């Protein structure tokens with residue numbers, strides 16, 4: 001039996017450096033068992049790190065299992081976001097409607113938690129029965145004088161990317177109307193698409209402080225409602241995770257005239273280039289000098305450590321399967337810098353331009369795939385003989401069953417992998433796993 005469905009052929013290619021493109025950014029092939037999560041989950045990933053908001057999931061209790069506990073986003077203050085509130089719809093509500101339960105949930109949240117902002121997520125069931133979430137949220141805003149914002153995230157209504165957009169639309173709703181045009185301070189930035197996994201946002205904030213950048217809002221890692229409402233006054237938007245934030249950044253450019261720039265803080269080269277790009281955006285020679293001093297100091301600290309890992313990792317091969325294309329690109333570069341060749345690379349939500357870059361960066365014969373499933377991942381990891389798989393919680397069991405080393409680069413991870421410090425953590429984790437004797441034993445059945 002073939003490892004791939006015929007309908008999936010256009011989503012998979014062996015890199016031949018030709019012009020041939022990869023199909024992507026489409027709904028999953030029915031029956032192919034995509035690794036993607038649903039629309040609602042996409043919205044939750046993006047919005048849930050807003051730490052001082054109440055997040056109410058309007059749907060059956062199972063949907064609420066996508067919560068802080070399976071996401072490693074950290075907060076420096078409010079812990080409100082760590083609670084999962086659900087309207088717990090049951091059979092009776094599906095027949096007679098769940099609006100009363102939603103009203104009661106909002107009333108209770110206001111009375112017991114005193115929030116300034118409540119996000120209400122739509123789920124599959126609510127999309128089917130047609131509860132008027134928007135009307136209920138508007139009525140609650142009038143009654144309580146707070147922001148109650150619906151998130152149009154019915155699980156079946158598109159792909160996980162549609163969920164990112166639904167969350168971004170909710171953030172735009174919170175940001176509100178443009179202010180009368182005023183002079184913007186060129187040192188003010190919003191930092192978007194970092195979810196403060198394992199606290200890595202705080203590493204970067206140290207850099208921003210040192211070079212003199214004023215971060216108005218972090219969107220959405222360690223996020224605060226007030227900061228989101230002030231974000232429209234920033235001079236620049238910089239984006240780490242393009243998959244989730246490109247849409248928001250382009251809407252903010254249209255509505256508030258804030259230009260945006262893609263950055264990446266994964267790996268020494270990307271971190272250096274991104275800091276230099278930020279300095280260029282400010283137009284300040286002083287900021288550029290600070291960046292150069294910071295980079296020189298950090299590189300002097302971490303390069304000797306990385307050299308030790310390079311000696312232990314040279315010649316290994318890697319397979320990558322992650323959410324967004326930009327992260328995959330950074331990972332290929334990071335593996336290259338460690339002497340590791342990428343033999344398979346795929347993403348859940350990569351865009352055509354990102355796949356072009358992946359083709360450019362990876363070697364002839366590298367397997368590139370969009371919206372893969374476990375059967376395909378198993379087939380290509382085995383065929384290409386990868387020593388390590390980098391992915392998320394859904395890919396981890398596959399690696400363990402195949403007896404292949406694994407490194408978590410998703411929202412559950414516990415070690416920061418961004419910035420200069422993160423580059424060392426990454427090399428250390430790769431070394432620990434790929435050079436562990438356990439994989440040989442696992443493959444031989446102990």
Ligand code: SF4
Pocket residue numbers: 038039040041059062063122123124125154155156
């Ligand atoms: S929104 Fe739909 S697909 Fe998503 S978790 Fe709930 S029931 Fe499942």
